[in-house]
Amino acid sequence: MIEKLIGILERENVEWEIYWEKGRGGSFRIERERLERSQRKFHSGIGLRVGYKGKLGFSYITGLNHGRETLEEFVKRTVKLAKVSEVPFRGFPTPSKLPRVDGLYDGRIEDIPFEEAHSLAGEFATKMRELKDESLTLSGSMALAVSRYGISNSNGIFFEEKGTGMSVSVYAVKRGNKTGSGSYYQSYRSLQPFGELEKAIKKAIEEAELSYRAVRLEGYSGEIVLEPEAVGALLGILLESLSGESVYHGRSRFVGLSEEVAGGDFTLVDDSTVEGGTGSYSFDGEGTPGQRTVLIEDGVLKSFLLDHTYASLLGMESTGNAVRDFRTVPHIGMSNLLLRPGGDDLEDYEGIVVKKVFGEHTANPVSGDFSLTVELGYVVRNGELKPFRDNMLVGNLFDFLRSIEGVGRKLIRKGSVYSPRILGVAKLL
Amino acid sequence: MERLMRKAEELAERYGILYYEIRISRITASHLTMQNGQLEELGMNTEVGIGARAFNGAWGFSSANDMSRAEEAIETAMKIAKLSKGDSKIYLGDPVKDRAEIRPKKSFLDVDIEDKLALVKEVDSLLQGDGISSRSVYYGDGLKEGLYFNSLGSEIETIVPRLRLSFFVTAKENGEMQSYWKSFGGTAGWELIEGIDLNRWTAFVREKAISLLHAQSPPSGEFDIIMDPELTGVFIHEALGHAAEADSVKNGDSILAGKLGERIAVEGLTVVDDPTLPGKFGSYVYDDEGIKAKRVEIIKNGVLVNYLNDRETSALLGLEPNGHGRAQGYNYQPLVRMSNTYVEPGDWSFEEMVEEVKNGLYMIGDKGGEVDTANGTFTFGAKEGYLIENGELKAQVRDVALSGRILDVLRNIRAIGDDLRIEFPGYCGKGQWVPVDDGGPHLLTRALVGGLR
Numbered sequence: 105m106i107e108k109l110i111g112i113l114e115r116e117n118v119e120w121e122i123y124w125e126k127g128r129g130g131s132f133r134i135e136r137e138r139l140e141r142s143q144r145k146f147h148s149g150i151g152l153r154v155g156y157k158g159k160l161g162f163s164y165i166t167g168l169n170h171g172r173e174t175l176e177e178f179v180k181r182t183v184k185l186a187k188v189s190e191v192p193f194r195g196f197p198t199p200s201k202l203p204r205v206d207g208l209y210d211g212r213i214e215d216i217p218f219e220e221a222h223s224l225a226g227e228f229a230t231k232m233r234e235l236k237d238e239s240l241t242l243s244g245s246m247a248l249a250v251s252r253y254g255i256s257n258s259n260g261i262f263f264e265e266k267g268t269g270m271s272v273s274v275y276a277v278k279r280g281n282k283t284g285s286g287s288y289y290q291s292y293r294s295l296q297p298f299g300e301l302e303k304a305i306k307k308a309i310e311e312a313e314l315s316y317r318a319v320r321l322e323g324y325s326g327e328i329v330l331e332p333e334a335v336g337a338l339l340g341i342l343l344e345s346l347s348g349e350s351v352y353h354g355r356s357r358f359v360g361l362s363e364e365v366a367g368g369d370f371t372l373v374d375d376s377t378v379e380g381g382t383g384s385y386s387f388d389g390e391g392t393p394g395q396r397t398v399l400i401e402d403g404v405l406k407s408f409l410l411d412h413t414y415a416s417l418l419g420m421e422s423t424g425n426a427v428r429d430f431r432t433v434p435h436i437g438m439s440n441l442l443l444r445p446g447g448d449d450l451e452d453y454e455g456i457v458v459k460k461v462f463g464e465h466t467a468n469p470v471s472g473d474f475s476l477t478v479e480l481g482y483v484v485r486n487g488e489l490k491p492f493r494d495n496m497l498v499g500n501l502f503d504f505l506r507s508i509e510g511v512g513r514k515l516i517r518k519g520s521v522y523s524p525r526i527l528g529v530a531k532l533l
Numbered sequence: 534m535e536r537l538m539r540k541a542e543e544l545a546e547r548y549g550i551l552y553y554e555i556r557i558s559r560i561t562a563s564h565l566t567m568q569n570g571q572l573e574e575l576g577m578n579t580e581v582g583i584g585a586r587a588f589n590g591a592w593g594f595s596s597a598n599d600m601s602r603a604e605e606a607i608e609t610a611m612k613i614a615k616l617s618k619g620d621s622k623i624y625l626g627d628p629v630k631d632r633a634e635i636r637p638k639k640s641f642l643d644v645d646i647e648d649k650l651a652l653v654k655e656v657d658s659l660l661q662g663d664g665i666s667s668r669s670v671y672y673g674d675g676l677k678e679g680l681y682f683n684s685l686g687s688e689i690e691t692i693v694p695r696l697r698l699s700f701f702v703t704a705k706e707n708g709e710m711q712s713y714w715k716s717f718g719g720t721a722g723w724e725l726i727e728g729i730d731l732n733r734w735t736a737f738v739r740e741k742a743i744s745l746l747h748a749q750s751p752p753s754g755e756f757d758i759i760m761d762p763e764l765t766g767v768f769i770h771e772a773l774g775h776a777a778e779a780d781s782v783k784n785g786d787s788i789l790a791g792k793l794g795e796r797i798a799v800e801g802l803t804v805v806d807d808p809t810l811p812g813k814f815g816s817y818v819y820d821d822e823g824i825k826a827k828r829v830e831i832i833k834n835g836v837l838v839n840y841l842n843d844r845e846t847s848a849l850l851g852l853e854p855n856g857h858g859r860a861q862g863y864n865y866q867p868l869v870r871m872s873n874t875y876v877e878p879g880d881w882s883f884e885e886m887v888e889e890v891k892n893g894l895y896m897i898g899d900k901g902g903e904v905d906t907a908n909g910t911f912t913f914g915a916k917e918g919y920l921i922e923n924g925e926l927k928a929q930v931r932d933v934a935l936s937g938r939i940l941d942v943l944r945n946i947r948a949i950g951d952d953l954r955i956e957f958p959g960y961c962g963k964g965q966w967v968p969v970d971d972g973g974p975h976l977l978t979r980a981l982v983g984g985l986r
Contacts (some may be wrong), residue, residue, distance in 0.1 A: 135780075135783065135784050136783070136784060136785070138591070138619060138620075138621075139591060139617065139619070140591050140592065140619060140621060141591065141592045141594065141866060142591070142592070142593055142594070142613045142616070142617050143592075143593070143594035143595060143596075143610075143613065143866065144594075144595050144609050144613060145594075145595060145596045145597075145864055146595075146596070146597045146598075146599070146602060146606070147597075147598055147864070148598065148599060149598065161575075162574070162575075162576055163576065163577065163578055164578055166580055166581070166582070166598040166599060167598060167599030167601070168599075169599065169601060181577075185575060185576075185577065188575075188646065188647065188650075189572065189575040190572045190575070190650065191571075191572045191573060191574065191575055192571060192572075218613070219616060222613070222616055222617070241784060241785030241786070243784050243786070275784075275786070277784070277785045277786050277907045279785065283788065283907055283908050283909075284907075284908070285786070285905065285907040285908055315908070323754075353568045353569055353667045353669070354569070354666040354667040354703065354705065355666075355667045355703050355710075355712075357710065431578075433574060433576075462903045462905065462912060463902065463903045463912030463913075463914070463934055463936075465900075465901050465903070465914075466900045466901055466902065466903075466912060466913065466914025466934040467914075467934070468711075468712070468931075468932055470703060470710040470711070470712060471709070471710060471711065471931070471932075473750070473931065473932070473933070473985060474934075475912075475933055475934035475936075475982075475983020475984070476912070476934070476983075477903075477905075477910060477911075477912040477934075477936045479905060493908070493910070494908075494910050494936070494938070496753075496912075496934070496936050496981060496983040498753060498983045498984070498985060499985070500985065531753070531985075533753050533754065533981060533983060
């Protein structure tokens with residue numbers, strides 16, 4: 105059907121791009137250690153962008169089984185939108201050689217019978233019952249997905265790829281005369297052994313036990329170590345200023361490159377070519393090759409995240425960061441984000457460690473001011489852990505980045521964010 | 534459609550399914566975004582899809598966005614339910630046959646895309662001004678036509694229009710940057726847009742962004758806080774609303790579990806979630822489980838009197854079903870969600886409230902929030918504020934997040950204003966996004982302010 109659509113488009117005097125997707129997913133929701141909601145969903149569709157006399161039109165259609173008449177109507181509608189739209193059209197990418205990115209697809213996920221996935225989720229729930237005691241209530245989820253997607257445009261691009269994914273989450277609540285809660289989340293490209301599910305349960309329980317014992321600390325100002333998940337929350341705020349779209353529209357803290365924005369050891373990379381990375385791809389949502397982009401190197405700003413349109417508007421090259429599905433036009437987004445490990449041993453750090461925070465969307469990405477609630481942290485003295493929570497971690501992101509005194513050696517992955525621990529200066533309320 | 538209903542009946546018999554429900558929806562939507570005078574997106578799309586759910590002591594669900602797969606989706610949901618046999622119960626109730634339409638005065642489907650483009654351009658040009666470095670405008674509308682049927686014999690047709698206009702500016706001066714924004718929205722038609730005083734509100738956001746460039750950084754620590762109606766809305770949504778969702782109670786994840794009938798707040802406090810308010814962004818007539826939407830008093834005169842529930846949690850907790858099972862779309866399973874959540878007004882005037890405060894803050898506007906329902910800790914952001922010293926409003930302060938513990942903050946409410954406003958449309962995320970509104974009057978309580986000073 106894609107060929108038929110391309111045939112129709114080639115007769116029109118327009119530039120065009122189609123992005124298609126077809127996938128299915130099974131997901132399983134466990135509540136109170138019982139498998140309560142199971143689902144299997146299918147999706148497919150095509151997004152079409154048309155460039156005509158410097159203007160762009162976009163629309164989408166769901167499903168991949170359409171007759172000629174529907175497809176002609178789809179093309180006609182999109183061309184008409186291009187004629188009235190006034191959205192500037194900056195051209196489509198031309199074909200380039202794609203990198204080889206391994207580990208995106210695991211046939212075992214595509215081939216696993218639904219019944220088998222369902223019984224794996226059932227065992228996951230059983231394991232929860234085994235590992236918990238009376239004071240704990242556990243819930244969680246497991247999901248498997250497979251997707252095929254492709255892109256083609258009037259400059260000769262025609263790429264297709266397939267990918268698989270698995271994700272696991274556990275949430276634990278501990279009740280007694282107080283309350284504590286803990287959670288664990290991870291995503292993967294390949295089918296995981298049962299041990300990963302068991303690990304998720306244990307991690308969530310461990311965190312709930314710590315949280316149960318946690319109290320609010322007195323105020324503190326000074327050196328603080330952030331664990332990878334807390335670092336991830338701050339990187340999320342920083343990313344808004346690194347998007348080429350924010351830069352172009354004057355909404356970013358940054359106007360140009362080469363500015364010193366962080367402490368000397370801070371190097372941040374976006375890399376869509378990481379083997380088996382959950383954010384990896386060999387081409388982005390416009391057909392630009394996946395690549396490794398150094399955003400900040402040794403504290404100095406080196407690149408923004410760019411798609412074809414904003415790269416062209418800023419006079420730069422696309423970094424292959426156009427993210428989309430068939431319902432949307434491409435938007436700038438991260439692939440895998442890596443904070444380069446440093447030479448500091450922060451694993452046995454004695455002092456204040458913040459593990460998890462929440463509320464990062466209340467931060468101001470432009471001024472950089474943040475005040476986040478500490479979900480869990482701990483004070484380490486002589487190897488002993490005293491957990492705390494409910495304090496606010498406050499500071500200014502850009503001041504914090506410049507205050508970084510240490511970057512840990514051990515890289516931890518959470519989904520598509522890879523980070524070590526970092527040591528910087530902030531305040532706890 | 535009748536063929537599909539018969540088919541579902543046949544399949545249910547084959548798989549021994551006790552209960553099933555099918556949702557088919559068609560959404561006709563358009564959206565436009567403009568940044569700094571440049572149109573970035575203009576989309577007009579229609580999407581049809583089906584979601585099928587079957588119950589056998591546990592749920593099986595399947596969906597398809599290709600109607601040629603409708604029967605397959607129904608069969609898949611039933612197969613999964615058969616495989617899943619659990620021991621949960623659900624509320625069934627009597628079949629409902631109804632057709633419910635929220636009818637706007639002027640349908641946005643009758644407004645040309647050129648006129649919507651003209652609106653976005655007008656807002657963009659009104660946002661221009663000295664000191665404004667960036668501006669963006671978003672307009673979106675969608676008409677959702679839904680058909681719901683279930684194994685009890687319910688057949689419900691619903692038509693709900695929803696639209697939203699929002700704009701955002703960033704002001705810049707000497708390396709300092711600050712932003713401000715405003716949203717309008719409702720289950721309404723183009724008349725909502727025509728009723729907005731665009732000159733007034735665009736000037737308002739410009740002036741706010743510019744004034745924030747010179748505002749102080751807020752202090753840190755625990756303070757008396759007066760919240761404006763918008764901030765009261767996000768506060769009550771985060772602090773109380775999420776913990777009152779019955780699925781969270783069921784999963785041991787709510788600090789409000791086991792507290793029905795207990796006094797948890799000051800006596801004057803009444804909190805309501807009402808999906809039946811006419812025209813509000815979070816309104817609907819039937820929820821996504823075919824249950825009629827009901828106004829729910831969560832707290833009445835300080836006492837926790839109800840949870841928001843769905844078919845499953847109402848059966849589990851022995852509560853009257855109140856129609857709060859909502860899904861993001863046909864391809865999602867309903868979850869217990871809020872609609873329009875607000876605090877009922879009291880009898881304090883704003884001036885009286887300010888006079889009450891010796892050393893505190895007047896905080897304004899919603900920057901979103903987040904809650905840990907199990908531990909009862911929440912965070913919410915304010916767009917700006919003013920210091921209050923000895924009963925008088927003083928210098929302006931910048932945006933900041935506040936935090937508190939639900940039960941403490943509800944008991945620390947000292948004054949409830951007489952000026953109710955519920956006009957702050959937004960989206961609430963809980964793994965799925967649904968449109969909501971919230972609000973209330975001015976409210977005086979205590980909270981932890983995360984300022985840098």
